[in-house]
Amino acid sequence: AEGDRSLAEGLRAYRSGGEGFEGVLGSDFLLSLAPWVERFIGEVFAIEAEVRALRERTRSHEVVMAFKKHFVLRRARRYRGGFPWSFAELDQWLDQEVRRRGWSGEDREWAIARLGEGWLEEEAAHAEAIDRLTQWCGLILQDPQAALAVQGWSSFRLPQRVDPEALVPLKRWEDRPGAPLVAAEGSLRCRDGFHLTDPRMDPRDVQSEVHYCLYCHAHEGDFCAKGFPEKKGVAELGLKVDPLGVILTGCPLEERISEMQVLKRDGWSIAALAMAMVDNPMVPATGHRICNDCMKSCIYQKQDPVNIPQVETRILTDVLNLPWGVEIYALLTRWNPLRRTQYLAQPYNGRKVLVAGMGPAGFTMAHHLLQEGCAVVGIDGLKIEPLPQPWLEQPIRDWSRLQEDLDDRILLGFGGVAEYGITVRWDKNFLKLIYLTLARRPNFQMFGGVRLGGTVTVEDAWALGFDHVCIATGAGLPRMVPMGESLARGMRQASDFLMALQLTGAGKRSSLANLQVRLPAVVIGGGLTAVDTATEVQAYYVRQVEKVLARYERMAARSGEEALRAGLCAEDTEILDEFLSHGRAVRAERARAAAEHEAPNFVPLIRSWGGVTLAYRKGMRQSPAYTRNHEELIKAMEEGLYYREGLEPLRAELDRYGHVAQMVFRQMHETEGRWLASDQDWSMPARAVFIAAGTVPNTLYEREYPGTFQLDGDHFQTHVAHPRGPLQAVQVAEHCKAPESGPFTSYTDHGGHRISFIGDTHPVFHGSVVKAIASAKAAYPQVMRSLQGLADGGGDLAAFQQRLRHLLRARVLRIDRGNPAVVELWVEAPLAARNFRPGQFFRLQTYESHSAERAGTRLQIPVLTVSGAGVEGDAVRLLVLQWGTGPRLVGRLEPGDP
Numbered sequence: 059a060e061g062d063r064s065l066a067e068g069l070r071a072y073r074s075g076g077e078g079f080e081g082v083l084g085s086d087f088l089l090s091l092a093p094w095v096e097r098f099i100g101e102v103f104a105i106e107a108e109v110r111a112l113r114e115r116t117r118s119h120e121v122v123m124a125f126k127k128h129f130v131l132r133r134a135r136r137y138r139g140g141f142p143w144s145f146a147e148l149d150q151w152l153d154q155e156v157r158r159r160g161w162s163g164e165d166r167e168w169a170i171a172r173l174g175e176g177w178l179e180e181e182a183a184h185a186e187a188i189d190r191l192t193q194w195c196g197l198i199l200q201d202p203q204a205a206l207a208v209q210g211w212s213s214f215r216l217p218q219r220v221d222p223e224a225l226v227p228l229k230r231w232e233d234r235p236g237a238p239l240v241a242a243e244g245s246l247r248c249r250d251g252f253h254l255t256d257p258r259m260d261p262r263d264v265q266s267e268v269h270y271c272l273y274c275h276a277h278e279g280d281f282c283a284k285g286f287p288e289k290k291g292v293a294e295l296g297l298k299v300d301p302l303g304v305i306l307t308g309c310p311l312e313e314r315i316s317e318m319q320v321l322k323r324d325g326w327s328i329a330a331l332a333m334a335m336v337d338n339p340m341v342p343a344t345g346h347r348i349c350n351d352c353m354k355s356c357i358y359q360k361q362d363p364v365n366i367p368q369v370e371t372r373i374l375t376d377v378l379n380l381p382w383g384v385e386i387y388a389l390l391t392r393w394n395p396l397r398r399t400q401y402l403a404q405p406y407n408g409r410k411v412l413v414a415g416m417g418p419a420g421f422t423m424a425h426h427l428l429q430e431g432c433a434v435v436g437i438d439g440l441k442i443e444p445l446p447q448p449w450l451e452q453p454i455r456d457w458s459r460l461q462e463d464l465d466d467r468i469l470l471g472f473g474g475v476a477e478y479g480i481t482v483r484w485d486k487n488f489l490k491l492i493y494l495t496l497a498r499r500p501n502f503q504m505f506g507g508v509r510l511g512g513t514v515t516v517e518d519a520w521a522l523g524f525d526h527v528c529i530a531t532g533a534g535l536p537r538m539v540p541m542g543e544s545l546a547r548g549m550r551q552a553s554d555f556l557m558a559l560q561l562t563g564a565g566k567r568s569s570l571a572n573l574q575v576r577l578p579a580v581v582i583g584g585g586l587t588a589v590d591t592a593t594e595v596q597a598y599y600v601r602q603v604e605k606v607l608a609r610y611e612r613m614a615a616r617s618g619e620e621a622l623r624a625g626l627c628a629e630d631t632e633i634l635d636e637f638l639s640h641g642r643a644v645r646a647e648r649a650r651a652a653a654e655h656e657a658p659n660f661v662p663l664i665r666s667w668g669g670v671t672l673a674y675r676k677g678m679r680q681s682p683a684y685t686r687n688h689e690e691l692i693k694a695m696e697e698g699l700y701y702r703e704g705l706e707p708l709r710a711e712l713d714r715y716g717h718v719a720q721m722v723f724r725q726m727h728e729t730e731g732r733w734l735a736s737d738q739d740w741s742m743p744a745r746a747v748f749i750a751a752g753t754v755p756n757t758l759y760e761r762e763y764p765g766t767f768q769l770d771g772d773h774f775q776t777h778v779a780h781p782r783g784p785l786q787a788v789q790v791a792e793h794c795k796a797p798e799s800g801p802f803t804s805y806t807d808h809g810g811h812r813i814s815f816i817g818d819t820h821p822v823f824h825g826s827v828v829k830a831i832a833s834a835k836a837a838y839p840q841v842m843r844s845l846q847g848l849a850d851g852g853g854d855l856a857a858f859q860q861r862l863r864h865l866l867r868a869r870v871l872r873i874d875r876g877n878p879a880v881v882e883l884w885v886e887a888p889l890a891a892r893n894f895r896p897g898q899f900f901r902l903q904t905y906e907s908h909s910a911e912r913a914g915t916r917l918q919i920p921v922l923t924v925s926g927a928g929v930e931g932d933a934v935r936l937l938v939l940q941w942g943t944g945p946r947l948v949g950r951l952e953p954g955d956p
């Protein structure tokens with residue numbers, strides 16, 4: 059801050075922990091510093107003109123915001139006079155006024171706002187025009203017909219009262235008791251495939267949200283960040299609980315939301331991003347369609363809150379869309395002058411940490427430890443695709459280079475459940491950005507297909523030279539629902555379906571993966587996993603039947619229908635015919651829609667085949683999806699789902715082939731706010747049943763190596779570590795803002811090594827991406843303190859990294875195709891070979907990015923579960939039966955293939 063000496067001195071004091079930066083003073087200081095960061099970045103990247111243009115574009119909406127305030131909210135809403143002109147006359151007059159000034163009518167909202175604001179500059183001289191414009195606005199507010207003229211205008215979008223009991227607009231499908239609930243009239247959306255389902259707000263709407271904000275940091279009332287207190291200024295009373303029973307914690311990261319919005323309001327987009335990144339360097343993994351804890355705690359409790367996630371995502375994308383936007387984000391993760399700590403990445407400090415799990419918790423922990431100077435090795439049990447080498451070595455000018463259509467994007471496998479659970483409602487290209495910024499760090503290594511407890515044990519970690527292990531392995535097993543025939547064909551865990559859909563790429567046209575789903579489908583559960591499963595089943599079903607039809611026609615043309623069907627049993631033939639007829643119906647709908655130049659609408663077809671029903675044991679209003687993130691329910695219902703309340707699953711009933719045919723439920727009834735079982739059963743046809751009853755934290759390691767950790771119920775016992783003192787068990791904190799979350803497990807050894815656990819594995823941070831990120835933010839300072847007590851680290855980092863590459867990478871060593879029924883594969887994987895146990899299973903899969911595409915089909919080995927058949931030196935022997943397409947591709951592998 060050369061240009062401002064006192065600010066430069068302030069910055070020095072800020073960094074050295076000086077006083078005077080608490081509360082409002084700190085906010086004011088950062089707000090005066092942030093524009094300097096923007097100017098500096100503009101200069102460094104030589105993009106001053108583009109940054110200025112973005113600022114002007116952002117500020118160009120100012121006039122519309124002023125018009126909304128002065129005319130719509132103040133004058134028109136309070137107008138009590140008469141309406142001597144008709145709406146059409148006023149509308150025509152406005153058009154003439156716009157034309158008279160030579161403005162194009164393209165952005166009519168802007169032009170009319172400009173007119174009005176111009177007149178207000180000389181109010182007395184333009185009293186009549188102001189009056190007429192007020193009437194025009196007034197008629198729009200009163201008359202739905204007139205309102206059509208301003209459809210989609212930010213200036214006329216007014217906050218609505220919030221009724222916690224009616225957050226999701228619904229109606230009964232048919233006018234009879236027992237009919238399912240569906241989305242309200244006129245709100246169905248046509249979805250086709252796996253493209254991003256939500257285009258987000260446009261820049262003007264976002265500015266409107268920004269202007270709606272009251273910038274409460276100025277009086278320390280920014281509850282969106284800090285949490286909504288029971289009583290302001292009396293911290294002992296704790297946080298408020300909303301009418302749906304949710305503790306209003308605000309943003310788990312305490313992101314400086316109010317300050318960020320002030321900067322965005324004034325056009326400082328890079329500065330606003332830097333402000334958000336003070337507390338949330340992983341900002342691409344938060345925001346729109348991911349989190350809403352901030353909105354829930356906004357000061358507006360009785361009317362719509364400020365849509366902060368939309369604002370945050372807009373700020374990020376505005377910066378990414380600048381030339382070198384990717385590099386600006388990457389720079390701000392390593393260097394951010396607005397941060398009091400970690401404003402600059404530290405040089406290597408000799409400490410090495412193994413982070414198990416590369417979901418949001420794990421990648422955030424990796425980031426913070428790298429900033430502190432540690433070397434970090436991230437492992438994940440699942441495959442992680444490599445990034446193109448040039449991206450790692452050369453700066454990227456255009457964000458568009460990283461962006462892919464989600465419908466045919468290569469699933470990188472980085473990001474845990476954010477990657478393979480959360481659906482295409484959220485732009486997963488953002489995960490690639492985080493992956494890229496981490497992968498470029500020289501002190502970071504990452505290995506996919508390496509499981510803590512399988513390939514690497516805790517003892518291996520110490521023997522390899524690690525100083526700390528952080529467990530970020532997410533939620534473990536799904537909760538089971540006790541019911542009859544739960545293992546029958548057609549019954550699945552919802553999370554298995556989502557994972558198979560994404561990890562095998564089954565939803566892609568080019569994929570060979572086999573994932574059979576039939577309709578009608580029932581999804582049992584009330585959380586986001588159930589909601590996501592239901593929407594994806596619908597989208598996938600359409601793709602599946604189209605794929606079957608197209609492949610069937612191609613194969614039949616080659617070998618004849620008779621030959622094709624010869625090997626099929628009666629059940630397979632039935633299913634094939636069902637899929638072919640549905641495939642033809644989908645094709646006909648596509649043709650119809652194309653002829654009428656509109657998007658195909660598959661909802662009526664899906665409904666005619668029985669549809670997809672969400673079945674929950676209580677009312678929707680009690681479901682976790684409703685209480686925590688009702689927007690997701692609104693959007694999901696818009697895709698045409700059915701919702702049935704009060705259904706407790708009892709059993710599945712099977713057809714003559716042993717496949718599920720219908721579900722039987724116990725009916726529940728609401729009495730005085732409680733859902734109680736009745737003595738009535740209720741059945742519905744179901745060819746696919748998905749169970750989404752929640753998950754429990756991952757404590758699998760303790761099951762595999764009993765005695766390693768103390769458990770507390772279904773999770774690791776939470777511990778705190780006192781400086782140089784022993785670990786101390788603590789109770790599970792009430793919420794993620796509690797001062798002591800207990801980030802350590804009970805583990806400690808003679809060398810003083812400790813093991814932390816974060817994210818979904820941790821009972822306090824379980825359940826959301828932003829909480830997972832917050833858990834790493836809360837835990838890393840304690841991890842750093844615990845490292846101080848250890849014997850000197852150090853050693854040659856390059857040699858350490860080289861050794862890990864050798865031990866943890868898997869590649870084909872030898873392949874024997876001598877027996878036509880079985881391929882014998884030797885895979886070099888030294889650590890896996892060392893820890894091999896007879897009967898152990900391995901996942902065999904190739905990288906999608908390394909697999910060739912032939913005639914629209916990707917020749918990738920999908921996930922195969924193969925049992926290990928012994929070891930020889932550093933190699934594991936796998937025997938793959940040549941049964942099915944995937945296993946046959948194994949025979950095409952060559953020595954050296956990863």
Ligand SMILES: Cc1cc2nc3c(=O)[nH]c(=O)nc-3n(C[C@H](O)[C@H](O)[C@H](O)COP(=O)(O)OP(=O)(O)OC[C@H]3O[C@@H](n4cnc5c(N)ncnc54)[C@H](O)[C@@H]3O)c2cc1C
Pocket residue numbers: 347348349414415416417418419420437438439440473474475476479480481508509510511530531532533553556586587588590591756816817818819824825826827828830
């Ligand atoms: C369908 C669905 C929708 C969701 N929607 C939302 C949403 O909209 N918003 C939101 O905030 N949250 C959502 N969530 C929850 C959110 O995704 C999780 O809370 C979050 O991903 C937890 O992050 P994590 O890093 O703790 O764990 P995870 O994301 O589960 O990552 C854990 C990683 O560890 C790996 N792993 C597991 N065991 C081992 C091992 N032994 N060794 C090495 N690696 C291992 C896994 O492969 C995984 O990659 C959703 C979850 C699901 C299932």
Ligand code: SF4
Pocket residue numbers: 270271272273274275279280281282283315316355356357358364366
């Ligand atoms: S988002 Fe809501 S709580 Fe936060 S500063 Fe704005 S108005 Fe206040």
